[in-house]
Amino acid sequence: MSIEPIGTRPRRTFDPTRMMIYLVLAVAAIYYLLPLYVMIVTSLKGMPEVRLGNIFSPPVEITFEPWAKAWDTACTGLYCEGLKVGFWNSMQILIPSVVISIAIASVNGYALSFWRFRGAEVFFTILIFGSFIPYQVMLYPLVIITRELGIFGSLTGVIFIHTIFGMPILTLLFRNYFASLPQELFKAARVDGAGFWGIFFKIMVPMSPPIFVVAIILQVTGIWNDFLFGVIFAGTKNFPMTVQLNNIVNSSQGVKEYNVNMAATILTGAVPLAIYFLSGKYFVRGIAAGAVKG
Amino acid sequence: MKSIEIKDLSLSFGDFKVLEKLNLDIYDGEFLVLLGASGCGKSTLLNCVAGLLDISDGQIFIKGKNVTWKEPKDRDIGMVFQSYALYPQMSVRGNLSFGLKNARIPKPEIEKRVARAAEILQIESLLHRKPAELSGGQRQRVAIGRALVREVDVFLFDEPLSNLDAKLRAELRVEIKRLHQKLNNTMIYVTHDQIEALTLADRIAIMRGGKVQQLDTPQVIYNHPVNKYVAAFIGSPGMNFLTGRLVAGEKPGFNFNGLDVDLSRYAFNDTTPSGESEAWLGIRPEHIHVGPEAVKKAFSHTVEVEVVEPMGSDTLVWSKLADQEFRFRMDGQLSVKVGEELMIGFDPVSASLFDSKTEIRL
Numbered sequence: 269m270s271i272e273p274i275g276t277r278p279r280r281t282f283d284p285t286r287m288m289i290y291l292v293l294a295v296a297a298i299y300y301l302l303p304l305y306v307m308i309v310t311s312l313k314g315m316p317e318v319r320l321g322n323i324f325s326p327p328v329e330i331t332f333e334p335w336a337k338a339w340d341t342a343c344t345g346l347y348c349e350g351l352k353v354g355f356w357n358s359m360q361i362l363i364p365s366v367v368i369s370i371a372i373a374s375v376n377g378y379a380l381s382f383w384r385f386r387g388a389e390v391f392f393t394i395l396i397f398g399s400f401i402p403y404q405v406m407l408y409p410l411v412i413i414t415r416e417l418g419i420f421g422s423l424t425g426v427i428f429i430h431t432i433f434g435m436p437i438l439t440l441l442f443r444n445y446f447a448s449l450p451q452e453l454f455k456a457a458r459v460d461g462a463g464f465w466g467i468f469f470k471i472m473v474p475m476s477p478p479i480f481v482v483a484i485i486l487q488v489t490g491i492w493n494d495f496l497f498g499v500i501f502a503g504t505k506n507f508p509m510t511v512q513l514n515n516i517v518n519s520s521q522g523v524k525e526y527n528v529n530m531a532a533t534i535l536t537g538a539v540p541l542a543i544y545f546l547s548g549k550y551f552v553r554g555i556a557a558g559a560v561k562g
Numbered sequence: 563m564k565s566i567e568i569k570d571l572s573l574s575f576g577d578f579k580v581l582e583k584l585n586l587d588i589y590d591g592e593f594l595v596l597l598g599a600s601g602c603g604k605s606t607l608l609n610c611v612a613g614l615l616d617i618s619d620g621q622i623f624i625k626g627k628n629v630t631w632k633e634p635k636d637r638d639i640g641m642v643f644q645s646y647a648l649y650p651q652m653s654v655r656g657n658l659s660f661g662l663k664n665a666r667i668p669k670p671e672i673e674k675r676v677a678r679a680a681e682i683l684q685i686e687s688l689l690h691r692k693p694a695e696l697s698g699g700q701r702q703r704v705a706i707g708r709a710l711v712r713e714v715d716v717f718l719f720d721e722p723l724s725n726l727d728a729k730l731r732a733e734l735r736v737e738i739k740r741l742h743q744k745l746n747n748t749m750i751y752v753t754h755d756q757i758e759a760l761t762l763a764d765r766i767a768i769m770r771g772g773k774v775q776q777l778d779t780p781q782v783i784y785n786h787p788v789n790k791y792v793a794a795f796i797g798s799p800g801m802n803f804l805t806g807r808l809v810a811g812e813k814p815g816f817n818f819n820g821l822d823v824d825l826s827r828y829a830f831n832d833t834t835p836s837g838e839s840e841a842w843l844g845i846r847p848e849h850i851h852v853g854p855e856a857v858k859k860a861f862s863h864t865v866e867v868e869v870v871e872p873m874g875s876d877t878l879v880w881s882k883l884a885d886q887e888f889r890f891r892m893d894g895q896l897s898v899k900v901g902e903e904l905m906i907g908f909d910p911v912s913a914s915l916f917d918s919k920t921e922i923r924l
């Protein structure tokens with residue numbers, strides 16, 4: 269005979285508290301998903317169908333025409349070459365900015381947490397302070413600086429700006445992560461004769477994929493979604509996708525092509541969305557591991 | 563020959579002086595244990611010797627060479643850490659050979675040294691594994707192996723056994739002792755565990771607040787502690803301290819609560835004190851005799867048993883000797899009951915006297 273636990277088993281399925289939680293979650297999910305739904309169905313309708321005005325009804329006749337137009341031929345200001353120009357501009361801004369800012373910040377964070385150099389505390393305080401200054405305060409000085417450097421209105425200019433603005437938060441992120449790794453590991457590597465770069469590349473970086481993923485997510489989404497710096501520093505030829513999207517959506521000529529606008533918006537949002545879907549797990553893990561502590 | 567010389571070493575973290583004018587000489591092939599309570603500066607001292615901390619003042623010599631400002635890798639030392647500090651993404655083989663690769667030692671030589679270290683430490687079958695796949699004891703073996711392959715004359719251990727359970731700790735302790743006998747190199751071993759210190763050390767340096775209190779063989783430290791702190795720190799269960807008056811002169815004695823201990827056979831330090839002064843009389847629980855034997859000792863008295871703690875091989879009895887806390891050890895085979903009256907006695911030769919103000923041995 270087996271021994272049974274005494275008492276009634278608590279009933280889980282119809283627990284009222286639980287029901288309430290699910291209800292609230294469901295409402296919240298619908299609230300956030302509804303606009304997405306409207307965007308998708310609208311983007312798949314032809315203009316005659318859009319004019320009927322029933323935004324919630326699914327498309328009677330599915331067409332990918334608006335998507336093709338948004339990507340290829342929509343007018344973004346003077347040119348009518350679609351969003352693809354902005355997409356490639358954004359990529360050209362994004363990739364170097366992400367790589368350079370993460371490369372510098374990870375070394376900064378590593379140096380700050382392991383190589384206690386003279387003035388490290390002051391340096392760190394300035395960095396922290398830097399992350400609290402509103403962007404707008406620095407815009408005009410930065411315009412002057414980039415102009416003096418001869419990189420205003422160029423890809424280099426906007427990459428430079430993104431790298432600088434990523435620095436405080438990324439350095440903080442890396443410093444806190446590295447500070448959570450055991451000091452003794454660093455000491456052991458020093459006894460083993462590894463130098464500044466040897467320890468960084470052979471010991472620390474291999475231990476840090478989660479924090480690099482977090483940094484990449486932060487930077488990709490941040491830089492991709494940027495509008496302000498793109499408008500100011502990139503120059504007309506290099507406007508990122510967000511700026512061109514705005515030009516499409518807010519164009520004052522002709523009829524408003526809602527289906528094209530919707531498709532263009534989804535296309536612009538696709539990159540950060542994909543990043544979140546692919547690495548959400550790492551994002552949560554990395555934030556929990558490094559960013560909150562210390 | 564001196565293997566390591568530490569001269570007037572000082573180190574501060576900001577305003578906080580961790581080490582102050584510390585001097586220590588360690589001889590070739592010696593096993594020196596740095597023993598002290600947590601936070602007294604043992605690890606700091608060891609890190610200074612390893613070159614992992616920049617010192618504020620003083621000099622460090624290893625094998626006659628001034629290494630004060632040398633990098634850790636150039637000091638001919640190997641180091642073992644409490645947390646093992648194995649490189650997690652490298653295999654055991656990778657961990658052992660990392661330092662040798664950095665030193666650009668030729669591949670066949672690396673192979674040879676790794677094989678030899680693995681054989682000595684019996685980790686040959688683990689060479690392909692990652693540290694995460696090892697038990698605590700195996701990890702610490704690998705960590706020792708990492709020092710071993712460097713083929714250096716000085717090993718530094720920072721509480722290497724603290725993260726292991728009691729049984730494994732005892733096993734690895736013996737292995738470290740064997741290793742020392744085999745290699746015959748200089749070892750500095752940091753611990754807060756007096757058992758490790760007493761069992762391993764050729765000499766023990768007892769540290770307190772960044773200063774060395776006593777540096778001597780385990781026997782001398784156990785039998786002739788230089789002050790009350792050292793006396794209380796070494797030995798388990800701890801020494802009994804009776805407070806009373808020391809009466810010096812022709813026939814010296816120690817008076818407490820109306821009792822008198824004849825000290826004519828006590829070996830006073832340097833000069834015999836004169837007159838009367840407040841003092842502590844320290845006597846270890848294991849130096850107290852019970853029963854018929856007790857009466858033969860220079861001092862004997864009856865006490866009432868208050869608490870009995872059987873510990874297997876022997877039994878610890880708590881009692882009061884003339885109203886002062888008093889513990890003693892008895893043979894574990896004898897039975898004692900609470901409330902029982904026992905005759906206890908001890909020989910002042912095995913006792914220690916300390917000045918009540920300075921706490922220095924008299």
Ligand SMILES: Nc1ncnc2c1ncn2[C@@H]1O[C@H](COP(=O)(O)OP(=O)(O)O)[C@@H](O)[C@H]1O
Binds near residue numbers: 578598606
């Ligand atoms: N990096 C540091 N900064 C400030 N104080 C420290 C630092 N490292 C150690 N200390 C302090 O120095 C003292 C000695 O530390 P440590 O040598 O680690 O002690 P032990 O190894 O004997 O337990 C402690 O009080 C500790 O708080």
Ligand SMILES: [Mg+2]
Binds near residue numbers: 604605606721
């Ligand atoms: Mg320590």
